[in-house]
Amino acid sequence: xxxxxxxxxxxxxxxxxxxxxxxxxxxxxxxxxxxxxxxxxxxxxxxxxxxxxxxxxxxxxxxxxxxxxxxxxxxxxxxxxxxxxxxxxxxxxxxxxxxxxxxxxxxxxxxxxxxxxxxxxxxxxxxxxxxxxxxxxxxxxxxxxxxxxxxxxxxxxxxxxxxxxxxxxxxxxxxxxxxxxxxxxxxxxxxxxxxxxxxxxxxxxxxxxxxxxxxxxxxxxxxxxxxxxxxxxxxxxxxxxxxxxxxxxxxxxxxxxxxxxxxxxxxxxxxxxxxxxxxxxxxxxxxxxxxxxxxxxxxxxxxxxxxxxxxxxxxxxxxxxxxxxxxxxxxxxxxxxxxxxxx
Amino acid sequence: xxxxxxxxxxxxxxxxxxxxxxxxxxxxxxxxxxxxxxxxxxxxxxxxxxxxxxxxxxxxxxxxxxxxxxxxxxxxxxxxxxxxxxxxxxxxxxxxxxxxxxxxxxxxxxxxxxxxxxxxxxxxxxxxxxxxxxxxxxxxxxxxxxxxxxxxxxxxxxxxxxxxxxxxxxxxxxxxxxxxxxxxxxxxxxxxxxxxxxxxxxxxxxxxxxxxxxxxxxxxxxxxxxxxxxxxxxxxxxxxxxxxxxxxxxxxxxxxxxxxxxxxxxxxxxxxxxxxxxxxxxxxxxxxxxxxxxxxxxxxxxxxxxxxxxxxxxxxxxxxxxxxxxxxxxxxxxxxxxxxxxxxxxxxxxxxxxxxxxxxxxxxxxxxxxxxxxxxxxxxxxxxxxxxxxxxxxxxxxxxxxxxxxxxxxxxxxxxxxxxxxxxxxxxxxxxxxxxxxxxxxxxxxxxxxxxxxxxxxxxxxxxxxxxxxxxxxxxxxxxxxxxxxxxxxxxxxxxxxxxxxxxxxxxxxxxxxxxxxxxxxxxxxxx
Numbered sequence: 039x040x041x042x043x044x045x046x047x048x049x050x051x052x053x054x055x056x057x058x059x060x061x062x063x064x065x066x067x068x069x070x071x072x073x074x075x076x077x078x079x080x081x082x083x084x085x086x087x088x089x090x091x092x093x094x095x096x097x098x099x100x101x102x103x104x105x106x107x108x109x110x111x112x113x114x115x116x117x118x119x120x121x122x123x124x125x126x127x128x129x130x131x132x133x134x135x136x137x138x139x140x141x142x143x144x145x146x147x148x149x150x151x152x153x154x155x156x157x158x159x160x161x162x163x164x165x166x167x168x169x170x171x172x173x174x175x176x177x178x179x180x181x182x183x184x185x186x187x188x189x190x191x192x193x194x195x196x197x198x199x200x201x202x203x204x205x206x207x208x209x210x211x212x213x214x215x216x217x218x219x220x221x222x223x224x225x226x227x228x229x230x231x232x233x234x235x236x237x238x239x240x241x242x243x244x245x246x247x248x249x250x251x252x253x254x255x256x257x258x259x260x261x262x263x264x265x266x267x268x269x270x271x272x273x274x275x276x277x278x279x280x281x282x283x284x285x286x287x288x289x290x291x292x293x294x295x296x297x298x299x300x301x302x303x304x305x306x307x308x309x310x311x312x313x314x315x316x317x318x319x320x321x322x323x324x325x326x327x328x329x330x331x332x333x334x335x336x337x338x339x340x341x342x343x344x345x346x347x348x349x350x351x352x353x354x355x356x357x358x359x360x361x362x363x364x365x366x367x368x369x370x371x372x373x374x375x376x377x378x379x380x381x
Numbered sequence: 382x383x384x385x386x387x388x389x390x391x392x393x394x395x396x397x398x399x400x401x402x403x404x405x406x407x408x409x410x411x412x413x414x415x416x417x418x419x420x421x422x423x424x425x426x427x428x429x430x431x432x433x434x435x436x437x438x439x440x441x442x443x444x445x446x447x448x449x450x451x452x453x454x455x456x457x458x459x460x461x462x463x464x465x466x467x468x469x470x471x472x473x474x475x476x477x478x479x480x481x482x483x484x485x486x487x488x489x490x491x492x493x494x495x496x497x498x499x500x501x502x503x504x505x506x507x508x509x510x511x512x513x514x515x516x517x518x519x520x521x522x523x524x525x526x527x528x529x530x531x532x533x534x535x536x537x538x539x540x541x542x543x544x545x546x547x548x549x550x551x552x553x554x555x556x557x558x559x560x561x562x563x564x565x566x567x568x569x570x571x572x573x574x575x576x577x578x579x580x581x582x583x584x585x586x587x588x589x590x591x592x593x594x595x596x597x598x599x600x601x602x603x604x605x606x607x608x609x610x611x612x613x614x615x616x617x618x619x620x621x622x623x624x625x626x627x628x629x630x631x632x633x634x635x636x637x638x639x640x641x642x643x644x645x646x647x648x649x650x651x652x653x654x655x656x657x658x659x660x661x662x663x664x665x666x667x668x669x670x671x672x673x674x675x676x677x678x679x680x681x682x683x684x685x686x687x688x689x690x691x692x693x694x695x696x697x698x699x700x701x702x703x704x705x706x707x708x709x710x711x712x713x714x715x716x717x718x719x720x721x722x723x724x725x726x727x728x729x730x731x732x733x734x735x736x737x738x739x740x741x742x743x744x745x746x747x748x749x750x751x752x753x754x755x756x757x758x759x760x761x762x763x764x765x766x767x768x769x770x771x772x773x774x775x776x777x778x779x780x781x782x783x784x785x786x787x788x789x790x791x792x793x794x795x796x797x798x799x800x801x802x803x804x805x806x807x808x809x810x811x812x813x814x815x816x817x818x819x820x821x822x823x824x825x826x827x828x829x830x831x832x833x834x835x836x837x838x839x840x841x842x843x844x845x846x847x848x849x850x851x852x853x854x855x856x857x858x859x860x861x862x863x864x865x866x867x868x869x870x871x872x873x874x875x876x877x878x879x880x881x882x883x884x885x886x887x888x889x890x891x892x893x894x895x896x897x898x899x900x901x902x903x904x905x906x907x908x909x
Contacts, residue, residue, distance in 0.1 A: 268763075271709070
């Protein structure tokens with residue numbers, strides 16, 4: 039951190055140095071743990087408890103293999119959750135991601151069936167959902183309808199389009215995409231044999247964190263979600279910002295579509311089923327605000343981890359998968375209520 | 382505990398109103414005795430006592446943080462004091478919730494009353510005790526409207542009870558809230574900064590209403606920063622400072638200067654910049670309006686030089702706000718021309734205006750220009766993120782550096798530059814907005830109501846900051862309905878009336894009464 043920078047000389051008012059120390063001394067000395075925000079850390083604490091409790095129930099639970107499974111199951115949802123986080127922070131949301139993921143896979147799947155080259159199929163499979171995101175952004179930027187309605191409409195539209203394109207039957211051979219995302223990374227440093235799908239997810243996680251914290255566009259997203267009028271009166275191009283953010287979401291949806299289609303070697307209209315609501319749920323569980331201005335990649339990924347861990351642990355604890363849904367439903371409600379009381 | 386069922390006698394008008402207006406009744410309605418209230422790190426109230434009488438307007442003054450709102454909240458049941466007693470009509474009461482206080486006849490009317498906008502005035506007044514028809518299913522709408530009309534007429538308020546509240550302005554909403562309080566048998570009415578959103582004409586209307594209530598024997602606690610209002614309508618005044626009671630006296634025994642001294646304590650009296658004007662040596666026009674007309678403005682000609690502070694005043698709706706909208710590109714003029722530094726200036730929005738160095742800090746800063754969840758530093762740099770960006774990435778260290786620079790220059794009181802801006806007080810939020818404008822390298826600043834709702838001390842600090850800006854060859858236009866405030870620091874004062882400039886005074890050569898006269902005028906304002 040550089041302290042050599044000076045304030046803008048063009049604006050210097052007659053300085054009264056007596057007040058110069060006001061901003062300093064904010065960090066409490068010693069007792070660093072007091073500055074920890076216990077509320078925003080609660081998913082980690084709950085996860086630790088779940089892991090300890092479940093490890094008594096099954097010997098196969100606390101294994102590298104199992105946690106690799108969790109990671110590979112959570113990775114595609116994680117990519118969308120990052121996009122959803124960006125939109126939620128900006129006061130928007132995208133309910134069309136589920137069928138947009140399917141759309142991405144179908145575009146690529148049909149092209150591969152057609153024996154188009156893999157690179158072209160992937161390019162189109164990412165470009166198509168990005169265009170969808172762009173259109174979502176274009177419509178949301180008009181401010182005439184809430185993004186909820188716009189993206190819900192888009193979702194229905196895409197469902198129709200997806201079934202029309204596939205005739206309802208899935209494409210079952212993703213060829214090169216399957217060989218890419220179906221397996222594991224090389225073992226040993228630096229990949230440790232992790233599932234391949236973890237790689238794009240971790241990259242997106244880091245990029246989202248950097249994007250929201252260190253880029254002007256990310257900052258504008260917070261401003262928009264925190265007070266759209268203030269953003270406008272601060273000279274922020276509100277419409278353009280929204281179009282960018284929804285397009286980024288489209289891009290991430292495309293990536294998810296590729297990863298997911300490769301992972302299970304299938305392209306179908308219900309490939310991304312429920313990803314819309316699940317991604318919103320994960321972000322909100324982690325502490326990203328549903329109505330904008332607050333949240334981030336680190337918070338949302340905690341929500342994702344908890345979500346994935348609960349799904350996995352319930353099975354290992356010997357309950358039927360029906361209990362998964364019940365537990366997840368309860369967690370969503372409790373998470374939001376806890377985060378409300380924290381503010 | 383008394384519950385709200387105690388309010389059942391519905392359709393008859395409140396006893397406070399039907400009681401014989403025998404004029405001044407000196408009996409005590411409410412007495413708070415040695416109240417103490419602590420918050421983490423601050424003793425908000427320390428042995429504060431106050432006695433409120435029927436038929437009396439009692440003003441409560443003090444700088445921000447003096448404990449006014451804590452005292453009001455203790456009396457209205459929002460906070461429970463740690464020690465001390467509250468007596469209502471001679472009996473001790475425990476006000477454990479706003480509901481309890483309300484049912485005992487203690488009602489607070491806020492700056493922006495909480496009403497239901499889609500319901501009618503009458504329904505809002507009677508809500509909770511709506512008269513029903515025989516079957517107890519349907520509301521007796523005719524009855525509601527008649528009762529409300531009668532009540533409003535008694536209060537000399539001319540509002541149609543069938544009008545939905547959403548169509549009313551701030552002043553009328555306040556009147557509806559007061560009517561509602563009276564309908565619910567209020568004995569003590571607490572008015573918290575009631576004139577903040579009102580222009581001079583509406584303030585008169587409110588004062589007439591308060592007079593009316595006083596004649597009927599209502600006790601009124603009037604919280605305000607405006608001393609001239611207090612000396613106009615209050616009988617008693619209580620001054621708080623740093624959570625302690627400084628004085629309670631009859632307004633007849635005090636002068637405004639005296640009250641300011643009591644409020645400020647050893648911090649010293651507020652400095653007036655009168656007579657210390659920097660006569661700007663520069664004669665260069667910074668911004669010129671030639672014959673500009675909009676819906677609200679008619680043929681405005683105005684020129685502001687660099688290094689000049691020009692105040693624009695007038696009643697709400699006189700055109701001041703529209704002027705700011707035009708200069709920020711939020712409204713396109715129907716005719717006329719704006720020149721900025723001699724070149725045509727027609728911004729299509731705030732972005733273009735800011736790029737040309739014109740920045741409007743709108744009124745109600747906290748809600749309209751700041752992002753409450755973002756840090757002070759992030760708010761300061763929001764209008765010019767390029768200044769803290771390097772190769773497409775934000776430099777947070779540089780951002781904090783810039784923010785600290787402004788924190789020290791504008792004396793912004795904040796625990797740190799990374800604190801969310803919502804944790805700051807109104808005056809400090811105002812300063813953050815100014816810092817944002819300065820950071821965006823604004824040369825022409827248009828400030829709407831910059832001292833609205835801030836305490837006396839922050840006010841004079843903001844005055845000084847604005848003078849300093851002019852000293853650095855910035856042109857400043859201050860649009861405000863507070864004439865006295867403007868007279869303290871502007872070079873010129875332009876008076877608007879019905880969208881036209883009716884006078885252009887040099888600040889040294891005019892007076893409050895003169896400006897008031899041209900804005901409200903001899904022929905008087907027609908009150909809606």
